Amino acid sequence: MVENRPWLTVLSHAVVLIGLVIIAFPVWMTFVASTHDQQTMLRSPIPLLPGPHMVDNYVQILTEGYGGRFGSSKHTLELGWGPAKISITMSTIAMTMINSMIMALGITIGKIAISIIAAFAIVYFRFPFRMWFFWAIFITLMLPVEVRIVPTYGVVASLGMLDSYSGLIIPLIASATATFLFRQFFMSVPDELTEAARVDGAGPMRFFWDILLPMSRTTIAALFVIQFIYGWNQYLWPLLITTKESFYTVVMAVSRQANVVDSVPSWNLLMTMAMLAMLPPVLVVVFMQRQFVRGLVETEK
Amino acid sequence: MAGVSFKDVRKTYDNKIEVIHGVDMTIADGEFIVIVGPSGCGKSTLLRMVAGLERITGGEISIGERVVNELEPKDRDIAMVFQNYALYPHMTVYENMAYGLKIAKVPKAEIDQRVRDAAKTLELGQLLERRPRQLSGGQRQRVAMGRAIVRKPAVFLFDEPLSNLDAKLRVQMRLEIKRLQRELGVTSIYVTHDQVEAMTLADRLIVMNAGIADQIGTPMDVYDRPASVFVAGFIGSPAMNFLAGRVAEGGRAIELAGQGGARATLALARATTAAAGAAVAVGLRPEHLAPADGGPLELTVELAEPLGADSLLHGRFGESRETVTVRLPGHVRANPGETRRFTVDPGHVHLFDSQTGKRLADA
Ligand SMILES: Nc1ncnc2c1ncn2[C@@H]1O[C@H](COP(=O)(O)OP(=O)(O)OP(=O)(O)O)[C@@H](O)[C@H]1O
Ligand SMILES: [Mg+2]
Numbered sequence A: 001m002v003e004n005r006p007w008l009t010v011l012s013h014a015v016v017l018i019g020l021v022i023i024a025f026p027v028w029m030t031f032v033a034s035t036h037d038q039q040t041m042l043r044s045p046i047p048l049l050p051g052p053h054m055v056d057n058y059v060q061i062l063t064e065g066y067g068g069r070f071g072s073s074k075h076t077l078e079l080g081w082g083p084a085k086i087s088i089t090m091s092t093i094a095m096t097m098i099n100s101m102i103m104a105l106g107i108t109i110g111k112i113a114i115s116i117i118a119a120f121a122i123v124y125f126r127f128p129f130r131m132w133f134f135w136a137i138f139i140t141l142m143l144p145v146e147v148r149i150v151p152t153y154g155v156v157a158s159l160g161m162l163d164s165y166s167g168l169i170i171p172l173i174a175s176a177t178a179t180f181l182f183r184q185f186f187m188s189v190p191d192e193l194t195e196a197a198r199v200d201g202a203g204p205m206r207f208f209w210d211i212l213l214p215m216s217r218t219t220i221a222a223l224f225v226i227q228f229i230y231g232w233n234q235y236l237w238p239l240l241i242t243t244k245e246s247f248y249t250v251v252m253a254v255s256r257q258a259n260v261v262d263s264v265p266s267w268n269l270l271m272t273m274a275m276l277a278m279l280p281p282v283l284v285v286v287f288m289q290r291q292f293v294r295g296l297v298e299t300e301k
Numbered sequence B: 001m002a003g004v005s006f007k008d009v010r011k012t013y014d015n016k017i018e019v020i021h022g023v024d025m026t027i028a029d030g031e032f033i034v035i036v037g038p039s040g041c042g043k044s045t046l047l048r049m050v051a052g053l054e055r056i057t058g059g060e061i062s063i064g065e066r067v068v069n070e071l072e073p074k075d076r077d078i079a080m081v082f083q084n085y086a087l088y089p090h091m092t093v094y095e096n097m098a099y100g101l102k103i104a105k106v107p108k109a110e111i112d113q114r115v116r117d118a119a120k121t122l123e124l125g126q127l128l129e130r131r132p133r134q135l136s137g138g139q140r141q142r143v144a145m146g147r148a149i150v151r152k153p154a155v156f157l158f159d160e161p162l163s164n165l166d167a168k169l170r171v172q173m174r175l176e177i178k179r180l181q182r183e184l185g186v187t188s189i190y191v192t193h194d195q196v197e198a199m200t201l202a203d204r205l206i207v208m209n210a211g212i213a214d215q216i217g218t219p220m221d222v223y224d225r226p227a228s229v230f231v232a233g234f235i236g237s238p239a240m241n242f243l244a245g246r247v248a249e250g251g252r253a254i255e256l257a258g259q260g261g262a263r264a265t266l267a268l269a270r271a272t273t274a275a276a277g278a279a280v281a282v283g284l285r286p287e288h289l290a291p292a293d294g295g296p297l298e299l300t301v302e303l304a305e306p307l308g309a310d311s312l313l314h315g316r317f318g319e320s321r322e323t324v325t326v327r328l329p330g331h332v333r334a335n336p337g338e339t340r341r342f343t344v345d346p347g348h349v350h351l352f353d354s355q356t357g358k359r360l361a362d363a
Helices: A006-033 A038-042 A054-064 A092-124 A130-142 A149-158 A165-172 A176-188 A191-199 A204-215 A217-232 A236-241 A250-258 A267-297 B043-051 B093-103 B108-121 B137-149 B167-184 B195-201 B219-224 B229-234
Strands: A074-079 A086-091 B004-012 B018-027 B032-036 B058-063 B078-081 B155-159 B187-192 B204-209 B212-217 B241-248 B253-256 B265-267 B279-284 B289-291 B297-306 B310-317 B323-329 B339-344 B350-353
Touching: A006 A267, A038 A267, A054 A086, A054 A092, A054 A267, A074 A092, A086 A092, A092 A130, A092 A165, A092 A176, A092 A204, A092 A217, A092 A250, A092 A267, A130 A176, A149 A165, A149 A236, A165 A236, A176 A217, A191 A204, A191 B078, A204 A217, A217 A267, A236 A250, A250 A267, B004 B043, B018 B043, B018 B058, B018 B204, B018 B212, B032 B043, B032 B195, B043 B058, B043 B078, B043 B155, B043 B187, B078 B137, B093 B108, B093 B137, B108 B137, B137 B167, B167 B195, B187 B195, B195 B219, B204 B219, B204 B229, B212 B219, B212 B229, B229 B241, B229 B279, B229 B350, B241 B323, B253 B279, B289 B323, B297 B323
Parallel strands: B032 B187, B032 B204, B078 B155, B155 B187
Antiparallel strands: A074 A086, B004 B018, B004 B058, B204 B212, B241 B253, B241 B279, B253 B265, B279 B350, B289 B339, B297 B310, B297 B339, B310 B323
C-alpha cells in the first residue's frame, strides 16, 4: 500500500476479517454440526465448537448411510475383471459421491477436449462456413441448460440414455464458454510461432500436440477448476434423468435427505454429507491453485 | 548449398491488390543478399515467398535447381530467423533447436551432436536447459540462429532479426551474423530497413520500392551510382539533396534553377546523354559538398547541428525552394542567416530524369 497510516491498516484488516467471517461462518457451522450427535444438534443453543462425534458421523455416512429407505440401502461396486475382481460394499451416499466424481470429471474432460479441438479448427483452418460455425457455437452461450432442458431430455430419453453415465455427461459437454476462451487464447499466440513450426516441418496435428497444447496448460487448468465445479454442482439435470438410486449424485442426495417427510432431520449426518459434498471442489481448487499462480507469474508468450 | 533465382515473381494478396510487381534476380551460392526498403514495400512478402509461408501468385522461385513454388516450407531446404525470435516458450533451448530435426526423424545421437556444435559456435553451451523466458534478448536471438543452423539448410532467411535489440547489441549481433555466414558459407537473404545493417552485411543489396526492385547491386555500387531518385534518397544518411536543374553546355554542365543573379553551374565529370536544356534532378550527397571560397553554391544557413564527429548545416542554396543539408567534418559553428560557399567534385554529381526519376546515362 502506498499510504502507511496505522488506522487505515487496522480498518482494512477489519473489513477483510468481517467479510471472511460472514462467508466462512456457515461453512464453520456445517463443520461443527458434522462433529456432534443428533441430540446435541436438536437442543438449543446449537453448539459453536466442534464436538467428539466427528469420526462416528463420517464413518456412518460412508458405510451405513443416513438411515431411512434411500439412506440405508447399500451399494456394491465391482472393480476389475475375472479373478482380479474385487467388490466393495458401501452406503448409497458414498456411491453418490463416486457418481458425482464420474460426472464432474466426465463433463470437465469432455468439455475441455471438445472445445479445444473446436477452437483449433476455427482459428487455424479455413473451411466453408467457418465463422458461421463459430457464431452458432457462440449463440448457445445465451441458452443455459435450464432453457433447453425439455428438448434435451427428449433427445436423451429417445436415445435410451436415461439412468446412465453417458446420459449424465454427454448433454452437458458442449461448451461455448470454453471454446470461446480457447479461441481467444489461440488468437493471441503469435503467427510467427505457427510459421516457425511450419518451417520446422510440423504438420497441423503435430503443431497442436507439441506446441499449442503445452502452451494452453494454464488455460486448461483454469477451465478444469471452473468446469469441475460446474459439473459437480449440477442438480436439475441429474434429478431429471436418473430414476435409479445407483446413479444419484451427492448434491441430489443431500437435498433429498433434507426434505425427508415426517421425520426430524438428523442435522449432524446431513451436515456430514454436506461437508463431504464440498470436499472435492475444494481439493480441486487447492491443487489447481499452483497452476493458476504459475500461469499468472510466468508470461509464456 | 544452393543459389536462389527469381523469375518475374509476383504476389497478389486475397484482396486482389498486387504488392510485388515482378522481381527478377539470381542469387549465387553462398551470397549474402540484403533486401532493404521503406515499410510496406514488400520486403517481408518477398522473403516469405521464398520460405513458402506465402503462396507465389506469379512467376517462379527456384532454390538450387528446383522450382519450389509448390513445396512446403520444410521441403525447401531453408531455415528462417524471425523478428520476434518465435521460440517455443515451453521448450528448453535444447528442445527448441532439436525440434525440427526430431520431426525430420534425424537419429538422436546426430541431433545431439548438431545441437551441441551449434551451441558451441553461438556460445549457448551454458543455456541449453533454460527456457526462452529465462534468456535475454540477445541470447534469444542466438537461440533462434541456432535453430536455423542445426538444420544445415541451403538458404538462411532473416526477417529483421535485430530490430528488437538495443543499439549496442545490434552491432554485436550484426558482426556475429556476418562472421557466421562467412564461416558456414550458406546463401542468405536478409530483410531490414536499417541501412547500416544493409550496407555492412550485404554482398549485394536489393533496394525495394513499392513492390519493385529498384536497384540490385553491391552496397558501394548502390551508394556511388544509385539507379533512381528513390534509391539515392533512401541509401545514405543524411539523405541526398535534390535540386532542380537544366542541362547546359551541350551536356557538359548543369545549370541550377533559382540561384538568383549569379547563375550556379556545376561541371560534370562526363557529359550526359540528356538533351541540352532538359530538366533534370541533381543529386548531391551532404558529405560531398566541400567548403570553397568562390564555389558555385552559396548556402544560407538556417540551422547547424553538431553530431560530435561531424556537423550538419541545414539551409538553402540561394533562393532555391529545396532545403539542403551539408555534412562537414569536426565542429563547425554557423549562425542562422550566415552564408557559406560550397563546391562539389564533378564525379559526385548525380543526374536523374526529373520525370521518371531514373538515373541519366553518361554519354
Ligand atoms: N496478409 C496480407 N493481406 C493483404 N495485404 C498484405 C498482407 N500482408 C502484407 N500485405 C500488404 O503487402 C504490402 C507489403 O507488405 P510487407 O509486409 O511485405 O512489407 P514490408 O516491406 O515487410 O514492411 P515492413 O518494413 O513494415 O515490415 C503492404 O502494403 C501490406 O499492406
Ligand atoms: Mg516486414
